[in-house]
Amino acid sequence: xxxxxxxxxxxxxxxxxxxxxxxxxxxxxxxxxxxxxxxxxxxxxxxxxxxxxxxxxxxxxxxxxxxxxxxxxxxxxxxxxxxxxxxxxxxxxxxxxxxxxxxxxxxxxxxxxxxxxxxxxxxxxxxxxxxxxxxxxxxxxxxxxxxxxxxxx
Amino acid sequence: xxxxxxxxxxxxxxxxxxxxxxxxxxxxxxxxxxxxxxxxxxxxxxxxxxxxxxxxxxxxxxxxxxxxxxxxxxxxxxxxxxxxxxxxxxxxxxxxxxxxxxxxxxxxxxxxxxxxxxxxxxxxxxxxxxxxxxxxxxxxxxxxxxxxxxxxxxxxxxxxxxxxxxxxxxxxxxxxxxxxxxxxxxxxxxxxxxxxxxxxxxxxxxxxxxxxxxxxxxxxxxxxxxxxxxxxxxxxxxxxxxxxxxxxxxxxxxxxxxxxxxxxxxxxxxxxxxxxxxxxxxxxxxxxxxxxxxxxxxxxxxxxxxxxxxxxxxxxxxxxxxxxxxxxxxxxxxxxxxxxxxxxxxxxxxxxxxxxxxxxxxxxxxxxxxxxxxxxxxxxxxxxxxxxxxxxxxxxxxxxxxxxxxxxxxxxxxxxxxxxxxxxxxxxxxxxxxxxxxxxxxxxxxxxxxxxxxxxxxxxxxxxxxxxxxxxxxxxxxxxxxxxxxxxxxxxxxxxxxxxxxxxxxxxxxxxxxxxxxxxxxxxxxxxxxxxxxxxxxxxxxxxxxxxxxxxxxxxxxxxxxxxxxxxxxxxxxxxxxxxxxxxxxxxxxxxxxxxxxxxxxxxxxxxxxxxxxxxxxxxxxxxxxxxxxxxxxxxxxxxxxxxxxxxxxxxxxxxxxxxxxxxxxxxxxxxxxxxxxxxxxx
Numbered sequence: 048x049x050x051x052x053x054x055x056x057x058x059x060x061x062x063x064x065x066x067x068x069x070x071x072x073x074x075x076x077x078x079x080x081x082x083x084x085x086x087x088x089x090x091x092x093x094x095x096x097x098x099x100x101x102x103x104x105x106x107x108x109x110x111x112x113x114x115x116x117x118x119x120x121x122x123x124x125x126x127x128x129x130x131x132x133x134x135x136x137x138x139x140x141x142x143x144x145x146x147x148x149x150x151x152x153x154x155x156x157x158x159x160x161x162x163x164x165x166x167x168x169x170x171x172x173x174x175x176x177x178x179x180x181x182x183x184x185x186x187x188x189x190x191x192x193x194x195x196x197x198x199x200x
Numbered sequence: 201x202x203x204x205x206x207x208x209x210x211x212x213x214x215x216x217x218x219x220x221x222x223x224x225x226x227x228x229x230x231x232x233x234x235x236x237x238x239x240x241x242x243x244x245x246x247x248x249x250x251x252x253x254x255x256x257x258x259x260x261x262x263x264x265x266x267x268x269x270x271x272x273x274x275x276x277x278x279x280x281x282x283x284x285x286x287x288x289x290x291x292x293x294x295x296x297x298x299x300x301x302x303x304x305x306x307x308x309x310x311x312x313x314x315x316x317x318x319x320x321x322x323x324x325x326x327x328x329x330x331x332x333x334x335x336x337x338x339x340x341x342x343x344x345x346x347x348x349x350x351x352x353x354x355x356x357x358x359x360x361x362x363x364x365x366x367x368x369x370x371x372x373x374x375x376x377x378x379x380x381x382x383x384x385x386x387x388x389x390x391x392x393x394x395x396x397x398x399x400x401x402x403x404x405x406x407x408x409x410x411x412x413x414x415x416x417x418x419x420x421x422x423x424x425x426x427x428x429x430x431x432x433x434x435x436x437x438x439x440x441x442x443x444x445x446x447x448x449x450x451x452x453x454x455x456x457x458x459x460x461x462x463x464x465x466x467x468x469x470x471x472x473x474x475x476x477x478x479x480x481x482x483x484x485x486x487x488x489x490x491x492x493x494x495x496x497x498x499x500x501x502x503x504x505x506x507x508x509x510x511x512x513x514x515x516x517x518x519x520x521x522x523x524x525x526x527x528x529x530x531x532x533x534x535x536x537x538x539x540x541x542x543x544x545x546x547x548x549x550x551x552x553x554x555x556x557x558x559x560x561x562x563x564x565x566x567x568x569x570x571x572x573x574x575x576x577x578x579x580x581x582x583x584x585x586x587x588x589x590x591x592x593x594x595x596x597x598x599x600x601x602x603x604x605x606x607x608x609x610x611x612x613x614x615x616x617x618x619x620x621x622x623x624x625x626x627x628x629x630x631x632x633x634x635x636x637x638x639x640x641x642x643x644x645x646x647x648x649x650x651x652x653x654x655x656x657x658x659x660x661x662x663x664x665x666x667x668x669x670x671x672x673x674x675x676x677x678x679x680x681x682x683x684x685x686x687x688x689x690x691x692x693x694x695x696x697x698x699x700x701x702x703x704x705x706x707x708x709x710x711x712x713x714x715x716x717x718x719x720x721x722x723x724x725x726x727x728x729x730x731x732x733x734x735x736x737x738x739x740x741x742x743x744x745x746x747x748x749x750x751x752x753x754x755x756x757x758x759x760x761x762x763x764x765x766x767x768x769x770x771x772x773x774x775x776x777x778x779x780x781x782x783x784x785x786x787x788x789x790x791x792x793x794x795x796x797x798x799x800x801x802x803x804x805x806x807x808x809x810x811x812x813x814x815x816x817x818x819x820x821x822x823x824x825x826x827x828x829x830x831x832x833x834x835x836x837x838x839x840x841x842x843x844x845x846x847x848x849x850x851x852x853x854x855x856x857x858x859x860x861x862x863x864x865x866x867x868x869x870x871x872x873x874x875x876x877x878x879x880x881x882x883x
Contacts, residue, residue, distance in 0.1 A: 061604040063611050066562035068595045070580045071569045130596040137596075140586035141578050160576040167572065170565040 067103075073134035075164050076102065078143060079171060081153045082161035083178040084185065088153035094190045095135075095151065100125040101177070108177045115184035120193050149187070201355055201815040202290040202847050205321040206245050208267060209883065210283035216883040217271050217278070222322060223849055224871035227841040230851040231861065231872060237879030238851040239385060240264045242821045245849075248287035248301055250313055250335045250347050251378045253397040256387065258336050259310045260303045268304040271880050280304060288321040291354050300330070311336050313347045348374045355815050360411065360418035361425075365402045369425075373399055376408050380801060382819040383794075385851075389825045392761055392797045409760040412801050413732060414812030415725045420717060427716075430709050438463035438702045445695040446634065449474060452684050453642030454485060455635065459699065461627070465710055467703035469696040477642055485689075489682055496678045503671045514668075518657045525650045532643040539636040546629045553622040560615040567608050649677050721757065728812075729755055732804040736762060739796035739803075742835045747789040762793055788832075791825045795836055802846055818848040824855070824864075833864040841868045 066072050080098045081088050101111040107125075114120045135151065138144045143157035153161065164170060202225055208218040219241070232238040243263055246252050252262040260268055267285075271278045283303040290296045298320040302308040314330035333347035352359055352374050359377070361369045379396040388395050396404045410417050442459050449456055458472040475482035483491070573581035585592045592598070595605050606614060656670035721729065733755040740750050748764050756763040798818060805812025818840070824833045833852070840848040854861035875881075 059603055061606040061610065062601070063614055064595045064605050066559065066566045066611075068597050069563075069566040069570075069608065070592075070594065070596055071573045071578070072562070072566040073596055074578075074580070075569045075573070129600075133596045137580055137586065141580060142586075143578070156576065160573065160578065163572055163576065164569065167568065170568050170572075 068130050070134060070137055073130055074138050074141070074143065075160070076171070076174065077131065077134060077138065077151075078153065078157055078161040079164060079174060079178060081144065081151065082158065082165065083175070084181050084183055086183055086186075088158065089147060089150060091150035091187055091190065092135075093194050094185065094187060096127045096131060097122070097125050097185070097190060098178075099128050099131045102174055111185065112177065112180050114189070115181040118184065118189070120185070120189040122193065124193075124197070201292070201817050203245070203249075203817065203819075203849065204288040204290055204296070204319065205286075206241075206248060206288075207286040207321050208244055208283065208880070209286070210267060210271065210880060211281045212271065212278045213281065214278050214882075217273070217280075217880045218283075218883050219875075219879055219881070220321070220883070221873050222871075223847065223873075225847055226843075227837060227868070227870040228847075228849045229837070229865065229870050229872050230849065231874040232851070232853065232879075233856045234853055236875070236877075237264075237266070238853065239821055240266060240879055242384065242819065242851050244285050245287065245819065246382060246384070247303070248285040248299055249289075249378075250299075250301070250351065251375055251382060253375050254379055254382055254388075254395045255384050256395075263303060266878075266880060271878075273878060273881070282306065284308075286321055288319055289354070292356060295354070297354065298325075298327070300327075315350065357813060357815070360422060362407050362418075362421075363402045364400045370399065370401065372401065372407055372411055373397075376401065376404055377411065377813075377815075380408050380412060380798060381815065381817050383798070383821060383823070385822040385825075388821065389791050389794060389823075392794055403759070405761070406759050409801065412805055412812055412814050413728050413760075414805060414810065415728060416722050417720060417725065420722075423712075424716060427709055427713050430705070434463055434702055434706050434709060438699065438706075441695060441698045441702060445692065445699070446638075448691060448695070449688060450638045450641055452681070452688060453477065453638065453645060454685075454688070455482065455638050461631070463702055463706045465703055465707035467699060469700050472696060474692070477639060478646075485685060489685060492678050492682055496675055499671050499675050499678075503668060514657065514661045517670075518654065518661060521650065521654045521657055525647070525654055528643060528647050528650060532640065532647050535636065535640045535643055539633065539640050542629065542633050542636055546626065546633055549622060549626050549629060553619065553626060556615055556619045556622060560612065560619060563608065563612045563615060567612065570608065653677070724810075728804060728810045729757065729760070731807065731810055732760075732800055735800035735803045736796050739799050739839065740793060742839065743792040743795055743832050744829070744835065745789055745792045745796070762797065788825060788828045791823070791828065792832060795820075795823060799839060802843070806843070806845060816846050818846060820848070821851045822853065823850060824852055830854075830860045830863040833860075834866060834868075837864060837868055837870065841870055 076099070077095055080095055081090055084098065085094075097111070101107045110122060114122065135144065138151075138157070139146065141156075142154055143160060144151045145154055146152075165175070203223050205220070205222040207220040210217045221241070230238055230241060240263070243252065243255050244267060246254055247260070247263055252258065255262040266272075267280075267283055269280060271280060282305045284305065285301055285303060287299045288296065289299065296317075296319045298316045298318065300314040300316065302310055302312065311334050313333050313335060315333060316327050316330055318325035318328065320327050331350070333345055333350045335347040357374070357377070359372045359374060362372045364370050376396045376399070380393045382395075383389065384395065393405045393408060396408065401407060439461075442456075442461070445459065446456055454474050454476055456472060456474060459467075474485040476485055476488040477483075570581045579586045579589070580592070583591055583594060593605060594607060595601070598605070653670055653674050656668075656673040660668050660670050736755060737750050737753060740753065753762050753764055755761070798820075801812075802814045802816065802818065804810060805814035806816070823836060833854070837850065840846065840850070852864075854864055
């Protein structure tokens with residue numbers, strides 16, 4: 048048997064990335080949460096995760112909007128997205144947010160960028176619509192009331 | 201347009217106070233020292249014309265207290281009970297109207313402008329019945345009773361639709377045009393056409409200039425948008441008609457070949473084919489009818505011999521018929537099943553397309569945000585770590601996925617090609633579903649027909665009738681089908697006629713589109729702009745502009761403002777060295793450019809060869825800004841008085857100096873308006 052020299056060459060092509068995982072996208076998204084739906088530009092981490100989780104599907108955002116209206120959060124648990132955590136780290140390093148005892152707070156630079164994003168009509172149309180209808184009605188208290196139940200006794 | 205006269209009437213407890221002035225058809229000079237009421241008169245005139253937005257603000261709040269609250273006269277303070285302003289206007293056709301607008305009144309709103317026919321002020325004509333018009337209400341420029349709409353008609357203008365910055369269209373409001381005709385003194389001399397009120401019109405100043413110069417861009421734009429709207433209508437009509445056609449023929453199980461889903465100018469009804477589909481084979485309709493007819497004749501023959509044939513023959517026919525029926529039933533079932541599958545996968549593809557579109561939108565957002573981030577000096581926007589300044593991947597989860605990742609642009613391109621692929625797939629799918637639907641309907645009618653026929657045969661076998669009911673039934677079926685097809689042919693003809701008409705409209709649309717000018721400006725537009733530039737330079741020269749070489753100033757085609765080596769010409773801080781001691785500051789030189797600009801707009805528009813849309817009125821409040829030298833003011837007044845068809849009303853203080861006034865007006869033809877003391881006095 049003659050053994051022919053055959054070689055297969057694989058060339059790895061770049062894989063697509065979800066827009067949700069682009070650093071600037073995620074950063075600007077949480078800037079919007081802090082600017083449009085949080086009191087004095089401050090929010091706790093679980094609360095930001097709640098919004099981030101709600102943005103991903105329309106049925107979730109509908110639940111959050113309802114919760115804001117009824118002043119009661121009827122969501123037992125929500126996902127914690129590592130992408131948000133990393134984006135927050137980047138945001139701190141960029142000087143757009145800073146950590147405070149209760150969570151995160153917008154810096155002046157963060158406010159400037161957030162306002163630019165708010166002003167731009169072409170970006171985050173659905174997110175802005177959700178945040179506008181929620182307003183600042185999802186309070187830390189509501190989030191805490193749910194998160195309390197997670198603790199193992 | 202000529203402003204013939206103005207009258208202000210203020211009712212007080214001590215009788216009527218106010219003022220009344222007539223204006224010349226050429227140059228009128230309103231002279232008064234500072235705070236004598238020049239600007240009050242000027243602003244009252246704008247208010248009376250419904251143009252107070254040029255002063256900044258709406259309604260009576262733009263006016264001085266002296267015309268609405270109290271009058272100081274003979275050291276007395278007299279409260280005003282009510283006040284109103286009259287303005288008499290004449291248009292190019294010689295029609296004269298008097299406008300009346302309340303400034304302060306218990307009864308009449310300040311948004312109301314009453315229009316009376318005739319010259320009430322100058323000839324004391326009776327005030328007849330008023331036409332009430334309104335301003336500052338939404339739609340005031342569009343509604344028939346809107347004041348600005350009425351004024352627009354009166355002036356014989358037809359204002360074009362223009363693009364807004366936020367998308368959409370609106371009218372180029374009359375107030376924006378007036379900003380180039382009337383310059384008030386507070387902000388008016390800070391820029392070329394500085395006082396255009398904000399309506400969100402994109403490049404408002406350029407649009408106003410284009411309109412006054414009568415450039416054809418608006419016509420081209422209107423034409424283009426009309427063609428676009430037509431193209432959409434053509435597309436919709438085509439779809440409606442071709443869908444109607446498909447639906448009608450599908451009822452009798454016929455498919456159309458040669459009618460595309462999208463309109464095409466090459467469409468020819470002669471190339472449209474109709475075919476009957478049976479078991480996947482398509483037979484042209486004409487041939488199918490022939491088949492049906494021959495079957496009919498065969499059946500007639502069979503019927504004649506029927507009485508002689510035995511029941512065994514009938515049984516044999518019944519057997520074959522049952523077999524055929526079974527076969528068709530199976531086919532029908534299969535076709536229905538595949539149709540259901542096709543519909544399901546179409547739905548799936550549509551969901552996929554929707555998701556891809558959303559994804560694409562998100563990615564475009566991400567790209568935009570990166571630019572925005574770069575503007576705010578976010579380091580990640582340029583792919584650098586904010587802490588260590590090393591390169592970082594453009595993904596948050598780079599630690600969790602291996603292998604290369606697409607960059608943002610590649611990702612957008614990738615999604616875009618996905619989207620296009622899905623769209624093509626869906627279009628093909630829709631076509632396939634439509635064909636299957638025809639097929640299923642066709643098979644269903646055939647199953648029903650065969651079923652009836654078989655039942656009739658069974659009856660024939662069981663009762664042994666002298667005449668076969670089955671044959672008669674089948675013949676009736678054939679007759680009905682042939683009749684239906686013949687009727688269809690007539691209906692189809694009208695459908696095809698309609699489609700042909702749509703194709704003709706499309707061809708016309710395409711031809712018209714081709715003949716649209718490719719560049720923004722046509723040859724004649726460019727000629728107008730070059731004339732405008734010539735006029736502008738000549739004016740600047742006679743006004744003594746010297747901050748830059750006049751021959752180097754050009755009217756930029758990008759924004760139609762004077763520019764020097766591609767930069768918009770405004771104030772020049774560094775000046776060319778010169779010997780003239782009386783040299784003005786460069787600020788006053790900029791004002792000279794504004795004069796030149798406003799005048800050149802009129803001059804170009806007034807040329808009979810390049811007739812534009814300028815109404816022929818210039819109202820300038822204190823044009824001699826920044827201690828303008830009197831020679832320049834003289835040059836301005838000279839040019840204004842020399843224009844035969846231009847009415848100009850100039851309010852100026854001439855530095856409160858008799859010699860400056862004399863110098864500026866020396867040897868000119870003009871009407872002078874001046875008064876001693878206060879502007880408002882007993883009428």
